[in-house]
Amino acid sequence: xxxxxxxxxDIDRERCTTPFACKKCLQICPTAVLAVHETRMVRxxxxxxxxxxxxxxxxxxxDKCSGCNRCVDVCPEDxxxxxxxxxxxx
Amino acid sequence: xxxxxxxxxxxxxxxWYLNPKNYSNRMYKLREPGKGPQQAATAGAxxxxxxxxxxxxxxxxxxxxxxxxxxxxxxxxxxxxxRAALRPGCQVVPLHEVMEVLDMGMxxxxxxxxxxxxTRGCEECSLKEYTGLxxxxxxxxxxxxxERYRGKxxxxxxxxxxxxxxxxxxxxxxxxxxxEGGDFIGGLCNCDYPDCLPIRQRIDYGLTAQLVKSEYVCFxxxxxxxxxxxxxxxxxxxxxxxxxxxEKAHIDQxxxxxxxxxxxxxxxxxxxxxDRKQIPGLAKVW
Ligand code: SF4
Ligand code: SF4
Ligand code: SF4
Ligand code: SF4
Ligand code: SF4
Numbered sequence: 270x271x272x273x274x275x276x277x278x279d280i281d282r283e284r285c286t287t288p289f290a291c292k293k294c295l296q297i298c299p300t301a302v303l304a305v306h307e308t309r310m311v312r313x314x315x316x317x318x319x320x321x322x323x324x325x326x327x328x329x330x331x332d333k334c335s336g337c338n339r340c341v342d343v344c345p346e347d348x349x350x351x352x353x354x355x356x357x358x359x
Numbered sequence: 360x361x362x363x364x365x366x367x368x369x370x371x372x373x374x375w376y377l378n379p380k381n382y383s384n385r386m387y388k389l390r391e392p393g394k395g396p397q398q399a400a401t402a403g404a405x406x407x408x409x410x411x412x413x414x415x416x417x418x419x420x421x422x423x424x425x426x427x428x429x430x431x432x433x434x435x436x437x438x439x440x441x442r443a444a445l446r447p448g449c450q451v452v453p454l455h456e457v458m459e460v461l462d463m464g465m466x467x468x469x470x471x472x473x474x475x476x477x478t479r480g481c482e483e484c485s486l487k488e489y490t491g492l493x494x495x496x497x498x499x500x501x502x503x504x505x506e507r508y509r510g511k512x513x514x515x516x517x518x519x520x521x522x523x524x525x526x527x528x529x530x531x532x533x534x535x536x537x538x539e540g541g542d543f544i545g546g547l548c549n550c551d552y553p554d555c556l557p558i559r560q561r562i563d564y565g566l567t568a569q570l571v572k573s574e575y576v577c578f579x580x581x582x583x584x585x586x587x588x589x590x591x592x593x594x595x596x597x598x599x600x601x602x603x604x605x606e607k608a609h610i611d612q613x614x615x616x617x618x619x620x621x622x623x624x625x626x627x628x629x630x631x632x633x634d635r636k637q638i639p640g641l642a643k644v645w
Pocket of ligand 3: 471474475491548555556
């Protein structure tokens, strides 16, 4: 069986600063490829999701990305790019 | 008897989770305040906020697979399975047995689901939204694990806890008991694919000990089933379909995790539980 190589996903974190408040890409991805994590935990208190940098978007299951581009289309900040490897030039 | 019962004191009549001993204080004493291995590991990493936090074997395996390197993927998964065989994680439990567990009268508290927060950005901030349950006397000291409970839990009476689980069952969430290699029973989770981490690790990546199947396998009684389809769409494990030839619901015995979600949705009682251990070809399919 030929190995399937998944697209490369890039997240521009200068643009995506408050992913837990926005979360549009998280909710639209058919295979739930992306994940959000807090970067800071203040004892017993949730960090402010509107404060830039308190949460961070991550690619958790890249093998399940089809390159359908729904996340790219929904992102209000143009923070995501999804490309096949040949386009990346590797 | 599966390895969960082997290590946690269950027998043919009663699986490990119906043994009250497993919810007692003894299980929690193994973890001293503020000294949990997980807490020590995450505290530093979360502060740093770097990719280091996610440099776990499973993430390395997923990256390898995404790059088409199945050899590395299979090697890592194989090693993880070998290690985890001695410390199985969660087990699927059907609704009627969840009720028995709740009847044992230990402290029960509703809490946020972390998987859904992570994958779908769900915010569960109140009893109306919580989908997870913490179980056992350890819950009385939940503040010791701020990283797990994210600030809030809500204690429930047995009656409230039962209504809680029934509510989520109706919605289509299957149930699993979480335990950490016999150290303590972490909770009762109400989950579905693809947001739930253990289901995903089992189904997508073959981490078999991460989520053990229930003690049961479900069968469709074709005399009772009229093919109405109410059960369809309830299965998280690709075990259930409509068989056009017979015009009835169809369950793949080897795929079935025995979660019972199809059973609780069937208006004709056409789905029945069979003890996995009593079926020769399935007794070792966990
Ligand atoms: S949609 Fe764009 S801005 Fe919103 S969380 Fe996703 S990447 Fe960030
Ligand atoms: S391209 Fe499609 S599959 Fe890939 S992360 Fe975006 S929405 Fe998900
Ligand atoms: S195992 Fe299930 S309920 Fe528990 S945190 Fe994960 S999805 Fe939520
Ligand atoms: S067939 Fe029914 S009992 Fe088996 S895994 Fe699917 S929903 Fe659960
Ligand atoms: S809900 Fe019951 S009667 Fe309807 S298709 Fe499913 S098993 Fe058959």
